[in-house]
Amino acid sequence: MHQQLLTRLLIGGLLLLSTPRGVAQVNIRVGYNLGLLRPEGHHEIYRNFNADRPWLSKQLQEFRTLNGLQLGLRYRFLPALALEGTWYNQYHRQAAEGTNPATNSSFSRISSFRYSSIGLGVENFLGPISWGASINYDHLRFRSDGTGQDRLLVQENFGWSSHFFISYNLQTRGTLRLSLRPYLHRPWYRVPLVALQENLNPGSPAPTELEEDYTAFGLMLVFYNGR
Numbered sequence: 001m002h003q004q005l006l007t008r009l010l011i012g013g014l015l016l017l018s019t020p021r022g023v024a025q026v027n028i029r030v031g032y033n034l035g036l037l038r039p040e041g042h043h044e045i046y047r048n049f050n051a052d053r054p055w056l057s058k059q060l061q062e063f064r065t066l067n068g069l070q071l072g073l074r075y076r077f078l079p080a081l082a083l084e085g086t087w088y089n090q091y092h093r094q095a096a097e098g099t100n101p102a103t104n105s106s107f108s109r110i111s112s113f114r115y116s117s118i119g120l121g122v123e124n125f126l127g128p129i130s131w132g133a134s135i136n137y138d139h140l141r142f143r144s145d146g147t148g149q150d151r152l153l154v155q156e157n158f159g160w161s162s163h164f165f166i167s168y169n170l171q172t173r174g175t176l177r178l179s180l181r182p183y184l185h186r187p188w189y190r191v192p193l194v195a196l197q198e199n200l201n202p203g204s205p206a207p208t209e210l211e212e213d214y215t216a217f218g219l220m221l222v223f224y225n226g227r
Contacts, residue, residue: 035218
């Protein structure tokens with residue numbers, strides 16, 4: 001089985017190397033993405049945190065967006081087909097503040113969430129329009145910081161996901177191109193939020209939904225060098 005896999009990889013590599021030089025091109029991609037999502041279980045944990053501390057002057061707020069940067073490479077080896085490899089990094093941060101009447105002292109809590117992903121996929125072209133999909137490996141990190149605790153990694157999760165997109169490609173200046181790319185990111189897993197609940201609401205009843213899949217859809221602005 002391993003021999004068959006190596007044979008297929010070798011044949012694929014030879015086909016790529018035999019692509020005419022006038023067609024094949026490697027592009028660097030840099031971009032920004034804004035995703036929309038509805039993590040209701042995550043929000044319920046925030047709401048319970050706020051309800052247990054009615055004296056907060058600044059509460060943990062529900063969030064509907066994740067945003068961040070992306071870096072990658074695209075290898076366009078046929079006029080209508082390319083391979084892409086991309087690293088995405090998205091971040092969310094919330095802070096709560098107030099004066100605890102039980103101790104008459106200031107209180108703060110920061111809850112942060114980082115969602116990074118590495119994807120490998122294909123892109124198809126038809127004039128200025130392109131579309132494609134990738135398989136991604138996701139890395140999620142939940143951290144907490146504030147009164148009475150040092151910066152803490154609350155939980156860390158890994159999993160596979162699918163990424164689908166359609167692009168409208170514009171040539172801006174010289175060899176620089178801009179792609180407007182609506183997308184859907186769909187995880188194949190659900191993230192248990194037990195550790196986050198225990199960190200923010202120790203001893204409190206758990207919300208009805210203690211798992212999230214963090215499915216997101218949104219828009220990317222991607223810059224490429226070359227055509």
